[in-house]
Amino acid sequence: MTPSAGDGPAAQHASMSTDASDLSMATSEPTSFWADVWRRFKRNRLAMVGLGLIVLIVLLAVFAEVITKYNPGTIDPIHKRESPSLKHWFGTDQLGRDMFSRVIFGARVSLRVGIFATAIATVIGVVLGSLAGYYGGWIDGLIMRITDIFLAFPYILAALAIIAVIGTGERTVILVLGLLGWLAIARVLRSTILQIKETEYIDAARALGCSDFRIITRHILPNAIQPVIVYATLFTGSAVLSEAALSFLGVGIQDPTPAWGLMVARGKNFLSVSPHLLFFPGAAIFLMVMAFVFVGDGLRDALDPRLK
Amino acid sequence: MEPILTVRDLRMGFDTEDGFVQAVDGVSFDVYPGEVFSIVGESGSGKSVTALTLLGLHETPPARIQGGEVLWKGRDLLAMSESDLRKVRGREIAMIFQDPMTSLNPVHTIGRQIGEMARIHEGLNKKEARTRAVEMLDLVGIPNAAQRVDSYPHEFSGGMRQRAMIAMAMSCRPGLLIADEPTTALDVTVQAQVLEVLLDLKDQVDSSIMLITHDLGVVAGLADRVMVMYAGRQAELGTVDEIFYRTRHPYSLGLMASLPRLDDVHRTPLLPIEGQPPSLIRKPSGCAFHPRCRFARLPEPCATDEPSLRLVDGDAHQAACHFAEELESSTLAHPREGRG
Numbered sequence: 001m002t003p004s005a006g007d008g009p010a011a012q013h014a015s016m017s018t019d020a021s022d023l024s025m026a027t028s029e030p031t032s033f034w035a036d037v038w039r040r041f042k043r044n045r046l047a048m049v050g051l052g053l054i055v056l057i058v059l060l061a062v063f064a065e066v067i068t069k070y071n072p073g074t075i076d077p078i079h080k081r082e083s084p085s086l087k088h089w090f091g092t093d094q095l096g097r098d099m100f101s102r103v104i105f106g107a108r109v110s111l112r113v114g115i116f117a118t119a120i121a122t123v124i125g126v127v128l129g130s131l132a133g134y135y136g137g138w139i140d141g142l143i144m145r146i147t148d149i150f151l152a153f154p155y156i157l158a159a160l161a162i163i164a165v166i167g168t169g170e171r172t173v174i175l176v177l178g179l180l181g182w183l184a185i186a187r188v189l190r191s192t193i194l195q196i197k198e199t200e201y202i203d204a205a206r207a208l209g210c211s212d213f214r215i216i217t218r219h220i221l222p223n224a225i226q227p228v229i230v231y232a233t234l235f236t237g238s239a240v241l242s243e244a245a246l247s248f249l250g251v252g253i254q255d256p257t258p259a260w261g262l263m264v265a266r267g268k269n270f271l272s273v274s275p276h277l278l279f280f281p282g283a284a285i286f287l288m289v290m291a292f293v294f295v296g297d298g299l300r301d302a303l304d305p306r307l308k
Numbered sequence: 309m310e311p312i313l314t315v316r317d318l319r320m321g322f323d324t325e326d327g328f329v330q331a332v333d334g335v336s337f338d339v340y341p342g343e344v345f346s347i348v349g350e351s352g353s354g355k356s357v358t359a360l361t362l363l364g365l366h367e368t369p370p371a372r373i374q375g376g377e378v379l380w381k382g383r384d385l386l387a388m389s390e391s392d393l394r395k396v397r398g399r400e401i402a403m404i405f406q407d408p409m410t411s412l413n414p415v416h417t418i419g420r421q422i423g424e425m426a427r428i429h430e431g432l433n434k435k436e437a438r439t440r441a442v443e444m445l446d447l448v449g450i451p452n453a454a455q456r457v458d459s460y461p462h463e464f465s466g467g468m469r470q471r472a473m474i475a476m477a478m479s480c481r482p483g484l485l486i487a488d489e490p491t492t493a494l495d496v497t498v499q500a501q502v503l504e505v506l507l508d509l510k511d512q513v514d515s516s517i518m519l520i521t522h523d524l525g526v527v528a529g530l531a532d533r534v535m536v537m538y539a540g541r542q543a544e545l546g547t548v549d550e551i552f553y554r555t556r557h558p559y560s561l562g563l564m565a566s567l568p569r570l571d572d573v574h575r576t577p578l579l580p581i582e583g584q585p586p587s588l589i590r591k592p593s594g595c596a597f598h599p600r601c602r603f604a605r606l607p608e609p610c611a612t613d614e615p616s617l618r619l620v621d622g623d624a625h626q627a628a629c630h631f632a633e634e635l636e637s638s639t640l641a642h643p644r645e646g647r648g
Contacts (some may be wrong), residue, residue, distance in 0.1 A: 033415055033460070165455065200411040207365055207405075209398030209428055218424075222415040 040302040048300020053291035061107040072105040072258045081274045092277040094266065102258040103280050109259045110240045110288060113174055117239040120178025122232050125185025126225075130216050132186065133193025133224075140190070143217035155180055156245065163251045173252050177239045185231055192224040200212045228301040230296050237292030244285050260285045311338035312483055312516060313362070318376035319556050320361055323369055327589040331357040333540040335376075336617075339484060339516050344507070346519040346531035346548075348563070348626075354540040355520045359486045361386075363401060364393045381483070388398040399429040402477035406489035408469035418445070418472050419457030425479045444475035447512065448505050467498035471505055481513040488520045495534050503530055528552060536560045539586050539596035542617050546625035556620045556627035556635055558601045595630070603631060 041047055060067060070088075076096030084091040090099035131141040159176045166172055196202065197220065205219045244261025248253030253259035255266075260281040267277030315337050317551030321330040332354045339345045347355040360366055362378050362385060378385040380396065388396070397403075405411040413421060422444050432440060437456065437544055445453035448471040461469060470490060487506065491499040502515075503634050507530065510517050526550065527534055533595060534551040536544040536559060544557040555561045565579035583600040586592050592599050598610040609615075619625070620632040629635070 080598050200405050200407055201413040203365070203415070204405055204411045204473070207363060207397055207403040208425055209396075210424075211394060211428075215429070218416075219413050221494070223413070 019182050026305065037299075041298050042296040044301060046294045047302070050291040050294025050298065053287060054295060057107050057288055057291070058111065060104050064101075064104045064108060068098070068101040068104050070101045072097060072101040073256050074098070078162075081270060081277070083274070084276055088222060090280045091274070093263070093277055094274075099263075099276065100278055102263060103182070103260070103284050105240060106258040106260045106284065107288070109170065109253060109257060110243060113170065113177065113243040114236040114240045114288075114292070116174045116244075117177035117181060117209055118232050118236045120174065120227065121181030121235060121239075122185055123182075124178070124299045125182035125229060126189060126221070127157075128182065129186035129189030129228075130221065133190035134184035134197060134212070134220065135245065136203050137195075143186065144190070147186055150183050156242075158240070159246060160249070162253055163246070166202055168251055168254055170253055170257070172244050173246055176246075177242055181235055181239065185228055185235070188227045188231055189224055191219055196220050227300075230300040230303065233292055233299055237289040237296070238261065240285065240292070241289050311321075311340050313518075314377070314379040315362070316377040316379075317357075318358065318361065318378065319374040320357070320372060320376075321367075321374070321588070322366075322371050324589075326371075329588045330591065331588060332361065332539050335537070335540075335542055337535055337542070339518060341483075341516055342514065343532040344510070344517045344519055344530050346521065346527045346534045347537060348521060348524065348527055348534055349537035349543075350522060350585050352371055352539075352588065353537040355537050356488050357540075359403070359488055359518060359520055359539075362486070363397050363403065364388070368576070373408055380405050395429070398425055398477075398482070399480045399485065400478070400482055401484045402482040403486040403488065404470070404473045404477045404490055407493045408466055408473050409493065412464075412469055414461055417458050417460055418464065420521070422457075422472065422476045422479055429480045439586075440479060441475070444479045445472065447478075447509060448475045450475075459580075467493050467502055470494060470498075470502050474502070474506055474509060477516070477590075478509050478513055482622065484508065484514055484516045484518060486518045486520070489522070490519070492521070493524070499526070508532075525565055527545075535565055536563070539591055540588060541596060542613060542626075542628060543597070544625075544627040545617065546600060546622070546627075546628075550622060550625040554621055556625065556632040557629045558603050558635065559597050560627075561635065562602075573610040603629070603635070 056139055074097060076092065078096065079088075079092050080096040081093045083098075084099075088098050088100065089102055093099055093102065112193055128143050128147075132140040148300070158180055162176050162179075163172055202215060202219055205215050210219065243252055243259070244264065247259045247261030248265040252267065253262050253263065263281035264278055267274070267281070270277050312579075314568065315335060318332050319330075321328050323329075335354070335358060337345070346615045347358065349355045357366075361371075361373065362380075365383065373386060375454045378387065380401065385393065385396065412418070418422075419438055419597040422441035426432045426440045427434075427633060442453045442457050445457055450456050450468060451473055455465070456464075461472075465473060470493075474490075485506075490506065491502055503526065504628045506517065514562075517525070521527060531548045533547050534545070535542055536551065536557060540561050542643065543559045544551060544555070546554075547554075550603045551560060552564065555564065558579070562581040564578070566576060566581060581600055586596055586599070592611070594611040594613055595601070595604070595615050596603040598606070604610040613630070615628045615630045617626045617628040618632075620629075
């Protein structure tokens, strides 16, 4: 790092101190891989904003009872569709329920759906992707054909079809999103494993007596999991969005559960008279999805060793 | 003395789109306890393939073993199940690879990787494995082993990584260590140190070494016996002195003549072996080396009859050349001294 002519003494000082820290990292203290990733992640402002947002949303969701004054389900027909005020920060909805409470409690639903759907998709994707990538041959062929078939299904349509059969509800939404979401994870992981499988340290692990299971879990996955982490983060955002879409279409979360997509769907009839019914849940969806996308992008940059 | 490893008439190759590649063609040899047995040859001569076959490390297909026996302490490794073979790998026969930069897993600490051997094969717990790793790092001459055990591979230099690889391979005290070009990727100055560590550790854990290399300098300093391979076949097999000073195969002779010598006061030019190694799909007729051989008598017998490996000198010096005995004259065996 050479300070350019325009740099003041402060900039020079800053660049010197980073040089020094790089040097100490290379020579003395062993630094773990994840400490390095965190160091690079911290430098990414958007990613830190995203992470801050996620932490904030999680805190709001966890302490929803403490934060809100009103029960999100309490109907108050006299005060319906009131505009935001000091009493009702986000106003009230068409049944007089406090919008602020509903948006805050809605975060719980979105987080649950996002996290559990991602967990299901990741587990299926990692298992199938590992098997396909490591063993190759007919196992690979079979798994990849299954993903092709799944990919050929229109996502929302497939979700609609499954829900039509097994019924609506939060669990159904989680299951459907998870079961349809592993495709990309499996494919990404498979192609990464195909590269890693050829490296000498995998040969060495085999030559020194590691079992297939150990090679996959201890030697391959830690090296191949980075794109999966990035993808899973982005998928969490898209699962939140899909849940909102399904709820909007009426096949997702059902009343009276406070879910953002559902609130947008119910509020759309009052767009011109009470825009706050759409604005607050819509903004909440937007912020949460954006936060996950920022973090996902930040992780991708931080995890990519070529950008070091 | 009984050999610990006996290979008899090993024949294997690979199915490719262009045809069957006969990578190893009827190779037989023994490895005795405590010795350094070296396999020498150019790239593609079948030396690494032979070693990997012993441990069943080729994917089948495309690899195909046509025949032969690999007896390790009396058991046939070629007939063993994968799970039995896994218990041999690392514990009884260990292996280190050419490039220490890529043969250590970048996401685990050095100590964890060394300790993994003992955890798999001896069932040590985490703490015991770590202690073992420190001991092993100490044995291969890594300073501050207790601290360095927690380092990651990228924090080690090439020479240190190869030492760590040796520590890893030797941590279960294997009876045989297969070292595939262990110093090729290292600086010359580091090579000697690593080889010294290798020999030192061999004596300490009482194992044998199968050293695969194309570097005759390394062979001369380290090996007890040498096998020269060409195009998947054995060209010559004997003690290191026999191979170097009573060479009985034109190919070995060619390898030696292409080696620069520090004691060469007459500045004789290096003599390369003309031509390229042959295709293993369509090998030359007769002796595979005849198109490049300075002494070939054509067409008969060199281009028509394949010479078999036979005793040519002493009680164990074997060579596969029709005219092995004629190479005896000192002008042929030591062309440079002859000219002096």
